[in-house]
């Protein structure tokens with residue numbers, strides 16, 4: 717299982733949003749980090765084939781997914797930042813509707829929906845219209861929806877912003893388990909939140925990849941980038957992240 721991006725560039729109205737992105741993603745959890753406006757959401761949109769890059773190539777299991785996006789989409793679950801739910805449908809109706817759009821059979825959905833709702837502790841909301849739920853509960857519905865079809869590629873844009881601390885830990889533990897058989901990509905602002913659960917970190921700065929490696933390389937690579945003028949002990953994870961992000 718692999719996703720590759722080669723020299724991907726994306727512009728809007730002549731403004732460069734992503735520049736020369738080269739990434740090779742395999743089974744595991746990837747954290748995409750960056751300051752506001754660094755390009756995280758745009759990169760997730762490109763990887764999930766919602767946005768077409770003007771230059772460069774994108775492949776999934778060695779098939780070109782700029783030309784054949786359906787090859788990826790059938791294996792993909794993407795949870796956008798605004799959750800993308802239909803406000804006037806109930807929780808169950810939303811999951812049935814989007815699940816069927818993804819090609820999951822109604823039998824599988826009916827079997828899986830109680831399990832995912834139970835995992836996120838929202839069984840009691842199954843017949844409630846989404847517009848009547850709090851932001852945190854809507855996020856849990858969107859996560860239930862993202863997980864209902866056992867995706868091989870799971871892309872989550874700031875998935876825990878409305879969850880409480882305990883739900884966040886449970887969520888990342890689940891993500892880690894799911895990643896045994898899939899590629900999981902999670903964007904976040906917070907290095908401390910994800911460092912325990914991600915295998916690799918990708919830091920974006922002004923639309924370019926400034927760091928792409930394992931978490932434990934973040935501090936040593938920042939020290940080396942600073943010309944060894946500081947010791948590793950003097951840099952914490954946050955400062956090392958800032959070195960690559962600012």
Ligand SMILES: Nc1ncnc2c1ncn2[C@@H]1O[C@H](COP(=O)(O)OP(=O)(O)OP(=O)(O)O)[C@@H](O)[C@H]1O
Nearest residue numbers: 728731733750751752753754755756757758759905
């Ligand atoms: N439709 C658009 N038109 C013009 N500029 C855009 C558009 N979409 C994104 N941008 C610009 O592209 C850059 C990257 O935006 P993007 O949303 O990908 O960043 P981000 O890292 O996800 O930010 P945040 O953490 O705030 O969600 C920003 O400068 C943004 O203003």
